[in-house]
Amino acid sequence: MNKRIILVLTIVFALSGCSFRSEIVRVPDGGLYNQSVTFNNARYISILRFCDYYNLDWDWDLVSQRIEIKKDASSVVLRPDSDLALVNNKSVKLDNPIEYKEGVAYIPVTTAIFVSEDIFGLKRPTPTKKTYQIKTIVIDPGHGGKNIGAVGKYGTKEKDIVLDISKRLKRNLEKQGLTVYLTRDRDKPVSLYKRTAFANGKNADLFISVHANASRYSRARGFEVYYLSEATNDNARALAAAENASLNFEEEIAGQDEASPPANPTAWDLLLSEHRRESKELAYYIYNMTADNLDMKKRGVKGARFVVLKGAIMPAVLIEVGFLTNRREESKLRRTSFRGKIADLLSCSILAYKKEYERTDGWSR
Numbered sequence: 154m155n156k157r158i159i160l161v162l163t164i165v166f167a168l169s170g171c172s173f174r175s176e177i178v179r180v181p182d183g184g185l186y187n188q189s190v191t192f193n194n195a196r197y198i199s200i201l202r203f204c205d206y207y208n209l210d211w212d213w214d215l216v217s218q219r220i221e222i223k224k225d226a227s228s229v230v231l232r233p234d235s236d237l238a239l240v241n242n243k244s245v246k247l248d249n250p251i252e253y254k255e256g257v258a259y260i261p262v263t264t265a266i267f268v269s270e271d272i273f274g275l276k277r278p279t280p281t282k283k284t285y286q287i288k289t290i291v292i293d294p295g296h297g298g299k300n301i302g303a304v305g306k307y308g309t310k311e312k313d314i315v316l317d318i319s320k321r322l323k324r325n326l327e328k329q330g331l332t333v334y335l336t337r338d339r340d341k342p343v344s345l346y347k348r349t350a351f352a353n354g355k356n357a358d359l360f361i362s363v364h365a366n367a368s369r370y371s372r373a374r375g376f377e378v379y380y381l382s383e384a385t386n387d388n389a390r391a392l393a394a395a396e397n398a399s400l401n402f403e404e405e406i407a408g409q410d411e412a413s414p415p416a417n418p419t420a421w422d423l424l425l426s427e428h429r430r431e432s433k434e435l436a437y438y439i440y441n442m443t444a445d446n447l448d449m450k451k452r453g454v455k456g457a458r459f460v461v462l463k464g465a466i467m468p469a470v471l472i473e474v475g476f477l478t479n480r481r482e483e484s485k486l487r488r489t490s491f492r493g494k495i496a497d498l499l500s501c502s503i504l505a506y507k508k509e510y511e512r513t514d515g516w517s518r
């Protein structure tokens with residue numbers, strides 16, 4: 154843009170009281186930039202949405218918090234809260250800093266256009282309707298190996314119960330035409346980080362972790378579903394701490410496990426927050442359809458910080474199918490017919506979620 158135009162625009166916007174500058178002139182049509190948000194009078198879009206839209210390669214360096222976007226031989230390195238970028242290894246000052254808000258990193262619209270068009274030479278794509286579909290599901294039976302999880306009075310182990318339910322759920326969903334993977338299909342240890350890394354590698358559309366509960370109080374009973382967020386109450390916090398304790402077992406298998414814990418948890422938040430709404434929605438579908446038909450106490454849908462959900466870049470929930478420390482629920486969970494019923498209800502609720510998600514284009518209408 155030449156200097157005279159900038160001067161004219163500056164005067165026009167100064168007179169109109171509009172604080173935006175060049176992006177007003179150059180904002181393209183289409184879904185991507187309609188989703189912009191405003192910080193400090195500048196318009197921003199989520200970096201993940203931007204990369205997704207233009208089909209760009211991206212990479213988070215978890216240690217240094219660098220966000221690298223690549224296309225062929227060109228690369229742009231951005232950093233949350235910084236207005237300095239590395240464009241093909243040369244330092245460039247941006248109009249506005251990269252913003253990091255509530256777990257999402259945002260790029261200024263001006264920078265997004267500069268990167269996509271001037272650096273990567275991409276044409277503005279004519280907006281095509283994104284197809285919202287759920288095709289691939291990863292089911293994660295909790296625990297495994299030495300990490301047995303909760304144990305009941307009759308000696309029932311969480312790792313066995315949840316593996317059986319997960320296998321049944323897999324078969325049910327496959328019959329409906331879905332592609333389903335298990336993070337483990339036998340009694341073996343799998344690290345929490347590897348579970349979500351596996352789901353990400355399979356490009357899964359949903360991640361469903363299956364667990365059974367435990368409590369110091371033998372009377373505690375019921376069905377509950379979690380999505381990742383700050384803990385909504387003390388019980389949720391305590392449960393997250395107990396399930397996250399699986400991390401201690403993982404140190405023992407660290408040698409065979411290259412998927413190490415993230416050095417900087419913020420980067421995981423960054424990825425996950427994109428899907429918090431869908432995760433919560435999925436949690437309610439599962440909770441409402443399953444608990445009512447199981448004749449179990451409804452303990453609620455809750456948010457908690459589960460490490461196993463953290464690395465997933467798709468909607469992710471954790472289901473606690475009942476308390477092994479409650480004699481009645483342990484007896485129920487020992488019964489093949491009851492585990493089959495849980496798997497049937499879970500698959501029905503997942504299919505109902507899928508149907509509504511696809512009908513509403515991912516809850517957008």
Ligand SMILES: [Zn+2]
Binds near residue numbers: 295303364365396
């Ligand atoms: Zn568990």
